[in-house]
Amino acid sequence: AAVIPRAGRVPIALTIAGSDSGGGAGIQADLKTFQELGVFGTSAITGLTAQNSVGVHGIWPAPVSSVEAQIEAVLSDIGTDAVKTGMLCSVEIVKLTARLLRKYRSSHIVVDPVTLSKHGSALLEGDAVSAMCTELLPLAELVTPNIPEACLLLGWQESDIRSVSAMTEAARSLLQYGPRHVLLKGGHLDDQAANETAIDVLVSQEDPSRHLLFSAPRIATVHTHGTGCTTASAITAFLALGMQMEEAVGSAKRFTHQAISSAVPLGAGIGSLWHAA
Ligand code: PLP
Secondary structure, eight states: OOOOOOSSSOOEEEEEEEEETTSSSHHHHHHHHHHHTTOEEEEEEEEEEEEOSSOEEEEEEOOHHHHHHHHHHIIIIIOOSEEEEOOOBSHHHHHHHHHHHHHTTOOSEEEOOOOBOTTOOBSBOTTHHHHIIIIIGGGOSEEOOBHHHHHHHHTOOGGGOOSHHHHHHHHHHHGGGOOSEEEEEOTTOOOTTTSSEEEEEEEETTOTTOEEEEEEEOOOOSOOBTHHHHHHHHHHHHHHTTOOHHHHHHHHHHHHHHHHHTOBOOSSSOOBOOOOO
């Protein structure tokens, strides 16, 4: 992807997310993506996971005071052009993140509403979902749920979203929580028409009646660990570089498609995206 140079200084992006020891998702995916796209990455680690290609073997939320100190340290001194949030673990960390992003008037906030890993481990406590809707989503320029996450945020059943038109309706419903844009990712869509393409839907507050579809040929691979983190952090990087939302989403979709194409079978289970430019 083309990097837009900005006069004077390097664009900066902050990721507020969890650590994946396996290097494929979370903070590690975010920082690798920022680096690939020419953005200086900073981080606040919300929790640790002991994780590999086979599964999530342990999750330890970080002390809330340590998350606060990390975000304060970065934003009070270095500042940022864009922010991505990922695994936030608990209601306390969701609320703290929202408070500090308000305090520093951060812009270009991309919320990846991470709830479950592909292996089925809970990465967000159940009672944190409503805090995410009421505290964090109103601040978001973009929220990037997949279908299971959208259903959790809306209180819908996964069987309610079986088509691109149902995805569009769900994306529009998510605008009620106040994000400026919603990107609903259709990778989980179990639909005949979607079998050969992976379709994502973008809707915006500016004109909710309009929706944009982003599609890419579906790649037959199980090695998709970190896909969601990579998409959200690529969008964040492109926003930090000064792109408009539609262009940032399209560029991130192409970047992630390329990363999935070159995904590697690390370990015995689900391999990770390899972030090759
Ligand atoms: N681990 C961490 C720390 C994450 O943030 C995420 C997703 O955002 C995952 C694991 C899940 O990755 P996947 O579902 O792609 O395996």
